[in-house]
Amino acid sequence: MKRKISFTLNGSEISIETDPARRAVDVLRQDLQLTGTKEGCGEGECGACSILVDETVKLSCLMTAAQLEGKKIVTIEGIARGQGLHPIQQSFIEYGAVQCGFCTPGMVIAAVAFLAANPAPTREEIRDAISGNTCRCTGYQKIVDAVEDAAEKMRGGNSDG
Amino acid sequence: MKKETVLDGPRLDAFSKVTGSERYSVDYYPENFLWAGAKRAMVPHARLLALHTEAAGALPGVFRVLTFRDVAGSNRLGIVRNHQPVLVDEVVRYAGDPVALVLAESKEILAAALDLITVDQELLPCIFDAEEALKDGAPKVHEDNDEGNLLRTVSVCKGDPDTAFGACDAVAGGVFETSRQEHAYLETEAGWAHVDDRGVLTIVASTQHPYRDRREITGALGISLEKLRVIAPYLGGAFGGKDGITVQCLLGLAALCSGGRPVKMWWDRRESFLAGVKRLPARMYYRLGAKGDGTFHALSCRLYFDAGAYAGLAGEVMAMAAEHAGSAYRIPNVNIEGYCVYTNNPVGGPFRGFGVPQVTAGMEQIVDMVAEKLSMDPLELRRVNALRQGDRNCLDVELTHSTGVVECIGKLMEHPLWKDRQAWKTSAPKWKKRGCGIGCMGHAIGYPALVPDEANARLELKKDGTFRLYSGVSDMGQGNASTYVRIAAAILDQDAAAIELLQPDTDHDLPSGSSSASRTTYTFGNAVIEAAGALKETILRCAARSSGLEDIDAVELLPGRVRFKESGRSIPLSDIAGLIDNDDRSQKGYFRAPHDQSTLAIMYLGAHVLFSYGAHLARIEVDILTGKIDVVDYVAVTDAGKVLNRCVYDQQVQGSIAQGIGYALMEDYLVSEGRQETGDLATYIVPTSVDLPDMVSIAVEPEEKTGPFGMKGLGEVVISGCLPAISNAFHDACGVRITRSPLTQERVLSALAGRGEGR
Numbered sequence: 001m002k003r004k005i006s007f008t009l010n011g012s013e014i015s016i017e018t019d020p021a022r023r024a025v026d027v028l029r030q031d032l033q034l035t036g037t038k039e040g041c042g043e044g045e046c047g048a049c050s051i052l053v054d055e056t057v058k059l060s061c062l063m064t065a066a067q068l069e070g071k072k073i074v075t076i077e078g079i080a081r082g083q084g085l086h087p088i089q090q091s092f093i094e095y096g097a098v099q100c101g102f103c104t105p106g107m108v109i110a111a112v113a114f115l116a117a118n119p120a121p122t123r124e125e126i127r128d129a130i131s132g133n134t135c136r137c138t139g140y141q142k143i144v145d146a147v148e149d150a151a152e153k154m155r156g157g158n159s160d161g
Numbered sequence: 162m163k164k165e166t167v168l169d170g171p172r173l174d175a176f177s178k179v180t181g182s183e184r185y186s187v188d189y190y191p192e193n194f195l196w197a198g199a200k201r202a203m204v205p206h207a208r209l210l211a212l213h214t215e216a217a218g219a220l221p222g223v224f225r226v227l228t229f230r231d232v233a234g235s236n237r238l239g240i241v242r243n244h245q246p247v248l249v250d251e252v253v254r255y256a257g258d259p260v261a262l263v264l265a266e267s268k269e270i271l272a273a274a275l276d277l278i279t280v281d282q283e284l285l286p287c288i289f290d291a292e293e294a295l296k297d298g299a300p301k302v303h304e305d306n307d308e309g310n311l312l313r314t315v316s317v318c319k320g321d322p323d324t325a326f327g328a329c330d331a332v333a334g335g336v337f338e339t340s341r342q343e344h345a346y347l348e349t350e351a352g353w354a355h356v357d358d359r360g361v362l363t364i365v366a367s368t369q370h371p372y373r374d375r376r377e378i379t380g381a382l383g384i385s386l387e388k389l390r391v392i393a394p395y396l397g398g399a400f401g402g403k404d405g406i407t408v409q410c411l412l413g414l415a416a417l418c419s420g421g422r423p424v425k426m427w428w429d430r431r432e433s434f435l436a437g438v439k440r441l442p443a444r445m446y447y448r449l450g451a452k453g454d455g456t457f458h459a460l461s462c463r464l465y466f467d468a469g470a471y472a473g474l475a476g477e478v479m480a481m482a483a484e485h486a487g488s489a490y491r492i493p494n495v496n497i498e499g500y501c502v503y504t505n506n507p508v509g510g511p512f513r514g515f516g517v518p519q520v521t522a523g524m525e526q527i528v529d530m531v532a533e534k535l536s537m538d539p540l541e542l543r544r545v546n547a548l549r550q551g552d553r554n555c556l557d558v559e560l561t562h563s564t565g566v567v568e569c570i571g572k573l574m575e576h577p578l579w580k581d582r583q584a585w586k587t588s589a590p591k592w593k594k595r596g597c598g599i600g601c602m603g604h605a606i607g608y609p610a611l612v613p614d615e616a617n618a619r620l621e622l623k624k625d626g627t628f629r630l631y632s633g634v635s636d637m638g639q640g641n642a643s644t645y646v647r648i649a650a651a652i653l654d655q656d657a658a659a660i661e662l663l664q665p666d667t668d669h670d671l672p673s674g675s676s677s678a679s680r681t682t683y684t685f686g687n688a689v690i691e692a693a694g695a696l697k698e699t700i701l702r703c704a705a706r707s708s709g710l711e712d713i714d715a716v717e718l719l720p721g722r723v724r725f726k727e728s729g730r731s732i733p734l735s736d737i738a739g740l741i742d743n744d745d746r747s748q749k750g751y752f753r754a755p756h757d758q759s760t761l762a763i764m765y766l767g768a769h770v771l772f773s774y775g776a777h778l779a780r781i782e783v784d785i786l787t788g789k790i791d792v793v794d795y796v797a798v799t800d801a802g803k804v805l806n807r808c809v810y811d812q813q814v815q816g817s818i819a820q821g822i823g824y825a826l827m828e829d830y831l832v833s834e835g836r837q838e839t840g841d842l843a844t845y846i847v848p849t850s851v852d853l854p855d856m857v858s859i860a861v862e863p864e865e866k867t868g869p870f871g872m873k874g875l876g877e878v879v880i881s882g883c884l885p886a887i888s889n890a891f892h893d894a895c896g897v898r899i900t901r902s903p904l905t906q907e908r909v910l911s912a913l914a915g916r917g918e919g920r
Binding site: 034039075094100127140141142 | 171172174175176177178179180181182183185187188190268344346347348397398400429430637638640808809811812815816818819847848849850853856
């Protein structure tokens with residue numbers, strides 16, 4: 001049975017008609033063409049499908065469409081700021097934190113939420129924060145470098161962060 | 162612009178990936194498409210008697226259910242042996258074999274339909290151990306194979322090893338077993354396909370080799386080459402696991418039977434683990450003898466590689482292992498026997514390292530055991546025996562190219578983490594033990610002599626004065642596409658942003674081999690250099706002639722323009738483009754990697770002539786209460802020739818170490834009676850960010866004269882050092898050796914309790 005579900009998506013109010021039991025990741029990717037959100041396991045193990053739900057990281061493969069109702073949803077497509085990249089995205093590029101790139105959207109989402117809560121983290125804290133996001137290419141070192149650099153930029157006000 | 166500056170800098174694909182706008186094979190949901198999915202056998206060996214698809218076909222929303230009867234061609238896939246069914250028609254040989262293909266309106270309906278398909282089958286006797294499978298009376302996986310379950314054997318003999326062992330002062334022997342490693346790329350196998358109005362089947366898929374796929378698919382499905390187009394967008398990881406057919410042929414079959422509608426296939430994680438290829442597990446019997454001064458004198462090894470149910474590239478993996486069984490050392494007397502054997506286990510296939518991580522684990526542990534017998538410093542023992550340019554390797558192939566393993570060892574010798582290893586060992590806190598271990602390795606670049614290692618690149622000056630580069634080799638995440646653009650930019654003296662890159666598409670007709678074998682930048686990069694050089698000359702000649710000059714040195718190519726040196730006058734490239742014939746605005750480059758046909762007599766497919774090298778150090782801490790090993794420090798010294806781009810270089814080094822540490826400590830794809838026991842990422846554990854240390858990457862940079870800007874391949878060499886370095890570190894820490902990897906907590910505790918060697 002389809003139902004109307006209303007929520008905020010990347011800053012815009014939207015309503016969709018869908019089966020409320022469908023997975024949020026399918027709604028985002030297939031219905032709304034926001035394919036930046038990836039799926040790596042479908043079981044909540046890899047973090048590739050991470051999105052922000054009311055500014056908290058959630059795994060969209062473990063959410064139903066019904067759980068989007070009334071929420072403020074941000075996907076990777078909503079992370080950049082107007083024409084400019086988010087400082088975390090910029091640091092990911094500069095520090096070589098991107099290889100195949102399939103984990104990258106989820107990794108960026110995790111980092112955005114983490115730095116909002118902890119703007120001056122140690123490398124160990126960064127490693128803990130992204131430990132729910134699997135990356136098979138990088139060995140994580142450059143991702144940690146990038147998050148460290150982004151934190152510094154965001155603290156120093158070198159960007160609009 | 163300095164060439165170094167153009168080659169360096171961030172990856173050009175990072176922007177689209179970091180914003181989520183890059184479209185991978187999984188990201189296409191074409192209008193009016195059908196989901197396609199395979200019914201898997203789930204039994205390891207059976208004769209197919211009947212397929213019951215009626216209930217699935219009758220389910221509302223199911224478009225069609227296809228079986229082998231719907232396959233018009235040979236219904237057989239294979240690279241070397243053409244024997245893997247697209248859909249099983251007679252015999253199931255492993256649990257992942259597909260028996261039926263369903264086309265449905267939604268994922269949910271697809272799943273329900275697959276559950277409704279039932280199979281009548283006669284279960285057959287199974288064989289799960291490679292060595293056992295060679296014995297008389299073992300159940301046969303392929304009835305028509307004349308050599309029982311033997312897929313392929315290679316044998317290399319040099320000198321007189323039997324006598325030579327008698328002349329050694331120290332001989333060490335051991336049996337080593339390595340695990341079945343799963344690639345676990347984040348993007349599982351995926352793609353979409355459709356047949357257009359002209360009857361051309363287009364398959365867009367996550368694949369390392371669209372050109373070879375095309376050949377396999379046409380034969381299996383009975384369509385002609387000109388009716389099939391394969392496109393490979395950026396891959397979400399592959400590591401060898403997509404160097405062959407995964408979804409491609411099933412997608413093609415589905416699209417041919419979908420009434421013109423597009424079809425999409427995307428394996429979930431469990432299906433990816435079930436049906437994807439794995440690193441071949443190996444059992445290796447090693448014996449190494451040395452003279453009193455440490456000189457290696459004799460090597461004997463017998464290698465058993467478990468191919469699983471189908472040939473794929475498993476025989477070639479084993480041959481590569483045999484070629485590298487003596488690692489990077491001079492040894493005058495050598496006997497290497499390798500056996501690649503069919504079983505009813507998951508299909509073995511390429512995985513970063515291609516057989517070399519297995520044998521390097523065996524060889525580098527034996528080297529440490531010989532060092533112990535000789536009471537020699539293990540790194541010094543390696544230095545004494547390490548190959549130098551001009552030496553002959555274990556196969557008796559003369560190393561005429563750059564050979565930097567001695568320099569790698571030298572860097573490690575002077576590294577503080579090596580010099581301070583005793584202090585590290587004695588500083589262990591209570592309930593912990595600490596150790597330091599090393600491992601060296603070599604890795605061949607490109608294909609062996611018999612297989613032409615070629616690349617064809619095309620570079621075009623567009624009418625608007627910018628450029629377009631046609632890639633022939635997939636980018637599975639390693640960044641070769643970005644490097645191709647930077648290489649072209651360096652030759653053409655252009656900004657990288659002025660060059661657009663098109664991903665491999667068989668319609669471009671640029672067969673360039675696989676994205677594998679540490680060859681992508683080395684081989685295709687050379688072809689790009691040639692294409693860019695030809696295009697540059699065309700542009701300069703056209704510009705010179707436009708002013709009545711014949712000497713192209715009178716003009717120079719600058720970003721976006723050409724400049725007449727004498728007058729200082731410039732013409733924009735858009736103007737020049739209008740003056741050049743359409744045919745000439747696009748230039749091709751070709752390269753074939755060095756090869757020595759005389760090595761064909763040595764072994765199957767012949768030998769390689771060009772190698773990268775490395776020397777590694779691992780410092781570990783062992784918790785003797787829990788058995789957990791922490792890799793605290795890791796140093797990788799690498800000879801992959803000149804570094805073109807430090808960031809991309811270290812990406813390969815760090816990523817390889819991460820997979821190597823996983824291989825050493827935790828990754829073991831378990832099957833019991835042919836059925837997967839570690840079917841998802843909750844049970845098959847790969848390293849997370851808290852399992853890995855910050856790693857040190859040191860490059861020694863001997864110039865490789867045949868390489869683009871002096872480089873050699875880097876994608877694979879690094880992974881082979883990790884398992885032996887960590888195993889040797891464990892022995893250093895605890896005084897016992899675990900010969901079966903990975904070094905899990907259970908094996909560590911068992912070894913510490915003196916219960917065997919962790920077998």
